[in-house]
Amino acid sequence: MNDASITATPPALQVSNLHITIERAAAAPLTAVEGVSFRVGAGEVLAIVGESGSGKSLTAMALPGLHQHPVRISHGSVRLEGVELIGQPESALRRVRGSRIAIVLQDPLTALNPVLRVETHLVETIRAHRAIDREAARSLAMAALARAGIPEPARRLRAWPHELSGGLRQRVVIAMALVNEPAVIVADEATTALDVTVQSEILREVERLARGTRTAFVWITHDFSVVDRIADTVCVMYAGQVVEQGPATEVLAHPAHPYTRALLECIPIRQQPGHRLHQIAGSPPLIGAWPAGCRFAPRCPRAVDVCRRDPPRLSTPDGMTDSHAVRCHDPVRA
Amino acid sequence: MGYGALVRIAQSLLTLLAMSVLVFVAIYLIGNPIELLVPPQANQAEMARAAQALGLDQPLPVQYLHFLGQALKGDLGRSFTSNAPALTVIFERMPATLELALAAALIAVGLGIPLGLWSAFADGHPASRATLGLATLGFSMPTFWIALLLVMVFSVQLEWLPSGGRDASATLLGWRTSLASWQGLAHLAMPACSLALFKLALIIRVTYAATIDTLRLDHVRQARARGLSPARILWAHVLKNIGAPLLNVIGLEFGALVAFSVVTETVFAWPGMGRLLIDAINTLDRPVIVAYLLLTVVLFTLINLAVDIACLAIDPRLREARGR
Numbered sequence: 001m002n003d004a005s006i007t008a009t010p011p012a013l014q015v016s017n018l019h020i021t022i023e024r025a026a027a028a029p030l031t032a033v034e035g036v037s038f039r040v041g042a043g044e045v046l047a048i049v050g051e052s053g054s055g056k057s058l059t060a061m062a063l064p065g066l067h068q069h070p071v072r073i074s075h076g077s078v079r080l081e082g083v084e085l086i087g088q089p090e091s092a093l094r095r096v097r098g099s100r101i102a103i104v105l106q107d108p109l110t111a112l113n114p115v116l117r118v119e120t121h122l123v124e125t126i127r128a129h130r131a132i133d134r135e136a137a138r139s140l141a142m143a144a145l146a147r148a149g150i151p152e153p154a155r156r157l158r159a160w161p162h163e164l165s166g167g168l169r170q171r172v173v174i175a176m177a178l179v180n181e182p183a184v185i186v187a188d189e190a191t192t193a194l195d196v197t198v199q200s201e202i203l204r205e206v207e208r209l210a211r212g213t214r215t216a217f218v219w220i221t222h223d224f225s226v227v228d229r230i231a232d233t234v235c236v237m238y239a240g241q242v243v244e245q246g247p248a249t250e251v252l253a254h255p256a257h258p259y260t261r262a263l264l265e266c267i268p269i270r271q272q273p274g275h276r277l278h279q280i281a282g283s284p285p286l287i288g289a290w291p292a293g294c295r296f297a298p299r300c301p302r303a304v305d306v307c308r309r310d311p312p313r314l315s316t317p318d319g320m321t322d323s324h325a326v327r328c329h330d331p332v333r334a
Numbered sequence: 335m336g337y338g339a340l341v342r343i344a345q346s347l348l349t350l351l352a353m354s355v356l357v358f359v360a361i362y363l364i365g366n367p368i369e370l371l372v373p374p375q376a377n378q379a380e381m382a383r384a385a386q387a388l389g390l391d392q393p394l395p396v397q398y399l400h401f402l403g404q405a406l407k408g409d410l411g412r413s414f415t416s417n418a419p420a421l422t423v424i425f426e427r428m429p430a431t432l433e434l435a436l437a438a439a440l441i442a443v444g445l446g447i448p449l450g451l452w453s454a455f456a457d458g459h460p461a462s463r464a465t466l467g468l469a470t471l472g473f474s475m476p477t478f479w480i481a482l483l484l485v486m487v488f489s490v491q492l493e494w495l496p497s498g499g500r501d502a503s504a505t506l507l508g509w510r511t512s513l514a515s516w517q518g519l520a521h522l523a524m525p526a527c528s529l530a531l532f533k534l535a536l537i538i539r540v541t542y543a544a545t546i547d548t549l550r551l552d553h554v555r556q557a558r559a560r561g562l563s564p565a566r567i568l569w570a571h572v573l574k575n576i577g578a579p580l581l582n583v584i585g586l587e588f589g590a591l592v593a594f595s596v597v598t599e600t601v602f603a604w605p606g607m608g609r610l611l612i613d614a615i616n617t618l619d620r621p622v623i624v625a626y627l628l629l630t631v632v633l634f635t636l637i638n639l640a641v642d643i644a645c646l647a648i649d650p651r652l653r654e655a656r657g658r
Contacts, residue, residue, distance in 0.1 A: 064559060066555070066558060066559055094561045094562075094563070095561060096561070097558070097559055097560065097561035098559065098560035098561035098562070099561060102559065102560070103556070103559035105552050105555065105556055105559075107552055110551060110552035110553060111552050111553055111556045112553055112556075113553040113557070113570070113571050113574075113575065114553075114575070114649070114650070114651055115574045115575055115577075115648060115649055115650065116570060116571075116574070120570070124560075124562060124566060124570065125560045125561075125562070128560065128561050128562050128563065128566065129561060160650040160651075162650070162651050173556070176556075176560060
């Protein structure tokens with residue numbers, strides 16, 4: 001990420017100061033996501049971590065402009081390979097969706113149309129973006145299935161979605177995302193619905209793909225063990241804001257925000273056997289009902305008066321790595 | 335699929351048998367047709383002779399079994415009033431009704447599905463809301479009233495269209511039909527529209543509801559995320575998915591159009607099967623009533639079978655379930 005060569009070519013995806021609001025009929029719009037910024041280079045994996053309601057899925061859908069009324073991007077910039085997407089007309093966005101930026105949704109059981117064969121899904125995705133005949137598209141489709149780690153791709157191509165297992169279906173969805181060799185794949189909780197062994201296989205595949213095909217991944221998850229496995233960089237979101245971001249190894253080893261720290265302590269595998277598993281007291285605030293001051297303050301064991309009064313800024317305190325930032329008045333020192 | 339189809343056919347035959355018993359007994363209970371068939375001044379002996387000639391002096395089970403035996407040979411009896419075979423009497427009237435039903439179905443489906451889809455895609459738009467509101471109004475208004483209103487406006491006030499009757503003087507592919515001439519179409523227009531209105535409203539609402547549900551599904555979101563064109567999403571990811579439920583509704587409603595267009599046919603003096611049924615009921619023409627109702631059962635059974643097979647072709651999950 002600090003490689004000098006990357007600064008010459010634009011990053012695969014650069015998001016700056018993204019604000020997402022939810023319009024309301026007879027009231028001021030609610031701000032659901034506030035000032036999110038990150039960049040992902042080719043072949044990198046960025047994980048966005050947060051609980052439900054933290055704004056991570058809204059962010060994911062907004063990247064290729066897939067948010068729908070009443071959700072709106074009120075401010076900010078999303079640059080895909082250096083090209084600004086915000087403000088582009090729908091027709092222009094349609095050209096990049098599925099070709100330069102692809103999305104993998106959470107539930108593989110519903111992401112495929114039950115009345116279309118696997119082949120139709122892949123071929124229509126290819127032919128929406130490239131003027132090639134059906135046969136050529138078919139062989140590309142087969143190659144994509146193979147790349148997504150599906151055995152016997154020729155046979156799977158003829159299958160109906162209901163004939164495949166959850167793991168295979170998610171691989172088909174990933175193949176669909178890969179098929180036009182996009183610069184960025186956004187995966188929203190893509191392994192959450194799968195059992196642990198299948199999840200592990202899929203993550204291995206994603207790692208291989210990121211390194212092998214130089215595809216950038218934005219991996220949305222609530223699970224820090226996934227971050228541990230595949231992420232190069234990580235954004236931790238809480239109540240619509242990034243509360244901590246930086247290189248994954250750095251954040252995992254030296255979590256500076258009390259929220260990140262608390263999340264890490266919730267993972268069973270990181271705890272000594274015999275110790276009671278941690279949990280975070282209280283529940284996250286609802287969209288629009290953000291507390292004044294620091295949004296985590298009501299649940300924070302370290303909160304003092306200033307936390308409840310002044311909203312903290314995202315910054316890099318002394319003694320921390322440059323690329324590591326935290327939104328806290330009193331960050332945890334390792 | 336072969337086994338499934340056999341089961342379906344066996345079920346259909348049983349339905350037919352049960353219906354024939356029901357219809358036969360019900361008609362028997364309504365009254366003795368002899369009193370209507372003989373002249374009022376006829377004496378007891380003449381009445382008995384007439385009853386004997388028609389087989390009405392036998393006990394009900396015997397009458398039924400006789401009827402069943404004849405029916406299996408394709409003979410549903412002769413009309414008491416015209417003495418022509420009941421099936422012939424009905425088949426003479428069938429083209430008029432089929433033509434009317436077909437025209438109404440084309441209007442209802444041809445307008446209903448696009449309007450329903452559009453209302454769902456433009457959900458919340460004032461024009462979409464207006465369409466749905468009118469659709470609700472459409473099936474709140476009784477058919478006969480709509481029919482009278484049409485006559486008032488287009489026949490009485492504007493004098494554009496004839497107020498009733500059928501003109502099937504022109505032929506199309508050897509079939510004498512009102513679809514082949516302007517005169518015929520002018521006669522067909524109002525009955526078809528008034529018959530179509532209720533179905534149109536229904537199809538708009540059903541299509542709208544199914545589309546709204548489908549648009550919320552993940553696979554449609556995923557299709558958008560893959561950059562597919564709106565036309566492709568509409569055809570492959572919405573219409574194909576709502577096809578099976580929609581076909582079920584359309585199939586049943588088409589059956590209802592053919593079998594129960596009585597009111598419309600009466601208002602517009604359309605010489606179809608519906609009016610035949612009313613006449614037959616008025617004269618207690620038992621063979622015609624029974625034959626008519628049994629034909630209706632056959633019609634619905636055939637439509638259901640066709641819809642089932644069409645749904646199997648659309649939805650692979652159904653094939654799986656039936657194949658096992």
